[in-house]
Amino acid sequence: MLKEERQQLIINEVDLHNRVLLTDLAEKLDVSVDTVRRDVKELDAGSKLRKVHGGAVSLGYTHTAARSSNIYALNEKMAIAEKAVSMLKEGAVIFIDGGTTCLEMARMIPPKLKLTCFTFSLPVALQLAGMPHVDLIFIGGRISPESMISNGAYTIQRLAEVRFDYAFLGTGYVDALHGLTEFDWDVVQLKKAVIRASKKAVLLCISEKLNSQHRFKTCDIHEINTMITELSPENNLLNLFRNQDLRLM
Amino acid sequence: MLKEERQQLIINEVDLHNRVLLTDLAEKLDVSVDTVRRDVKELDAGSKLRKVHGGAVSLGYTHTAARSSNIYALNEKMAIAEKAVSMLKEGAVIFIDGGTTCLEMARMIPPKLKLTCFTFSLPVALQLAGMPHVDLIFIGGRISPESMISNGAYTIQRLAEVRFDYAFLGTGYVDALHGLTEFDWDVVQLKKAVIRASKKAVLLCISEKLNSQHRFKTCDIHEINTMITELSPENNLLNLFRNQDLRLM
DNA sequence: TCGACACTTGCAGTTTTTTGCAAGAAAAAG
DNA sequence: CTTTTTCTTGCAAAAAACTGCAAGTGTCGA
Numbered sequence: 431m432l433k434e435e436r437q438q439l440i441i442n443e444v445d446l447h448n449r450v451l452l453t454d455l456a457e458k459l460d461v462s463v464d465t466v467r468r469d470v471k472e473l474d475a476g477s478k479l480r481k482v483h484g485g486a487v488s489l490g491y492t493h494t495a496a497r498s499s500n501i502y503a504l505n506e507k508m509a510i511a512e513k514a515v516s517m518l519k520e521g522a523v524i525f526i527d528g529g530t531t532c533l534e535m536a537r538m539i540p541p542k543l544k545l546t547c548f549t550f551s552l553p554v555a556l557q558l559a560g561m562p563h564v565d566l567i568f569i570g571g572r573i574s575p576e577s578m579i580s581n582g583a584y585t586i587q588r589l590a591e592v593r594f595d596y597a598f599l600g601t602g603y604v605d606a607l608h609g610l611t612e613f614d615w616d617v618v619q620l621k622k623a624v625i626r627a628s629k630k631a632v633l634l635c636i637s638e639k640l641n642s643q644h645r646f647k648t649c650d651i652h653e654i655n656t657m658i659t660e661l662s663p664e665n666n667l668l669n670l671f672r673n674q675d676l677r678l679m
Numbered sequence: 680m681l682k683e684e685r686q687q688l689i690i691n692e693v694d695l696h697n698r699v700l701l702t703d704l705a706e707k708l709d710v711s712v713d714t715v716r717r718d719v720k721e722l723d724a725g726s727k728l729r730k731v732h733g734g735a736v737s738l739g740y741t742h743t744a745a746r747s748s749n750i751y752a753l754n755e756k757m758a759i760a761e762k763a764v765s766m767l768k769e770g771a772v773i774f775i776d777g778g779t780t781c782l783e784m785a786r787m788i789p790p791k792l793k794l795t796c797f798t799f800s801l802p803v804a805l806q807l808a809g810m811p812h813v814d815l816i817f818i819g820g821r822i823s824p825e826s827m828i829s830n831g832a833y834t835i836q837r838l839a840e841v842r843f844d845y846a847f848l849g850t851g852y853v854d855a856l857h858g859l860t861e862f863d864w865d866v867v868q869l870k871k872a873v874i875r876a877s878k879k880a881v882l883l884c885i886s887e888k889l890n891s892q893h894r895f896k897t898c899d900i901h902e903i904n905t906m907i908t909e910l911s912p913e914n915n916l917l918n919l920f921r922n923q924d925l926r927l928m
Numbered sequence: 929t930c931g932a933c934a935c936t937t938g939c940a941g942t943t944t945t946t947t948g949c950a951a952g953a954a955a956a957a958g
Numbered sequence: 959c960t961t962t963t964t965c966t967t968g969c970a971a972a973a974a975a976c977t978g979c980a981a982g983t984g985t986c987g988a
Contacts, residue, residue: 449683461937462937465938468936482682483681483975484945484946485683487681529697530737550819552817555822556802556827561824562824567829567833568820568822569819570799570820571817572814572816575731575809575810576731576736588819602696602698636695638695639695710948711947711948713949716964716966732955732956733964733965
């Protein structure tokens with residue numbers, strides 16, 4: 431077998447599976463691991479793939495890692511945000527949760543729309559503060575450094591004093607059977623308070639989170655009025671969420 | 680499983696759920712917690728996520744605001760901030776006002792110093808939220824878009840419920856005779872409330888503002904305990920402020 | 929055809945990387 | 959303040975990578 435031919439096969443294999451082990455390649459091509467190693471090293475030098483300890487990965491594969499400098503799954507989140515913004519009516523009193531999806535939504539609020547927005551997320555507040563027609567009220571309290579939101583008993587008390595037309599919420603995990611869950615107990619208490627304070631709760635959630643769960647439960651699915659994903663409402667992935675007194679969007 | 684592959688999965692999980700525990704990752708990936716810890720540490724070093732005690736959080740949340748390039752008289756403000764920071768003692772409960780000088784001060788807080796900080800300024804809060812040893816409490820309310828601080832009756836009420844060891848304040852205008860004055864009546868009410876809530880008030884003020892005044896009065900000079908300018912305390916420009924029961928710094 | 933030469937391939941020994949474990953330190957929780 | 963969890967550090971075993979070397983292969987010109 432020619433070296434050239436072998437290297438082409440290696441590239442094919444890598445592109446096909448995104449990642450391969452050197453030992454697998456050696457077995458498949460019936461050459462020694464050293465040979466494969468040398469081939470992979472050359473291909474790496476020629477930018478045909480990326481060599482890593484124990485194997486090789488395709489360039490596209492690692493490229494997704496570079497994207498994380500921005501926001502994960504930004505396109506999906508923008509699609510969700512667009513749908514969410516379309517629900518907004520002039521003069522509404524709404525709440526916007528923290529999290530990147532909700533931040534995207536805040537960004538997309540039409541500049542001319544008059545709104546009263548509550549939030550406890552610093553990034554969301556910063557975004558909304560620049561909008562002249564938005565009346566922005568920050569719900570204070572102890573700021574949790576990881577999520578940049580206020581949280582704790584004080585914040586929950588403040589939430590008991592208000593009532594929103596709509597609350598736009600994110601969640602860590604969501605499952606048709608187990609509802610909305612989080613791994614953080616404090617966050618659950620906070621989200622419960624938000625849901626109590628809102629006439630209608632709208633969940634913004636990318637489809638990748640569907641059917642995942644964690645230890646602490648925020649609420650059941652039927653306590654949510656509308657669930658927005660980046661998918662079409664007819665998508666099969668949403669089947670489990672039908673007939674739950676839930677509007678899909 | 681390749682290390683590369685594993686790290687990619689960790690990034691996905693973190694970006695997806697915003698926050699994950701090391702132990703959960705270890706279980707999911709079927710490796711020891713130590714390995715996950717090392718991976719997360721590497722990814723943190725590569726700015727793919729942020730490591731926190733017991734887990735990792737996504738960067739989407741926590742991009743700390745870079746200093747906007749052109750702050751007026753930055754060097755002077757940094758000199759003031761440095762003096763202000765030198766007053767801080769371990770465990771103190773302080774308030775930090777909005778404004779660029781106070782923001783500079785927030786930036787300069789030593790990373791290891793344990794503090795409880797109150798503020799109603801979004802930029803200051805964002806700055807402080809990145810400091811692990813600072814217990815940060817945001818005083819909520821309606822956000823005034825020009826200054827990015829909460830203001831109004833609600834905020835003033837909240838201020839009535841707390842008591843600071845030190846309040847670090849800015850002011851629009853200051854004069855030995857007329858005291859601290861502002862252009863904006865609402866701001867005056869707010870600053871009054873801050874001074875009432877603090878045992879000691881520290882004024883941060885560049886010398887350029889000395890001997891200027893405006894319509895609405897916050898307080899007299901003697902209600903301030905310490906005044907910090909970028910000048911040496913012996914400087915002649917400060918002569919009018921001596922013998923006012925005021926410490927110059 | 930022969931031999932010089934460059935290139936490739938596999939092997940063995942050494943070095944580096946990865947991984948899990950354990951003990952003490954540090955940090956969070958109660 | 960005490961208990962529990964997490965972090966750090968050093969260590970050792972295993973896996974992988976690198977290095978030098980020798981054997982094999984093919985090319986080219988005399």
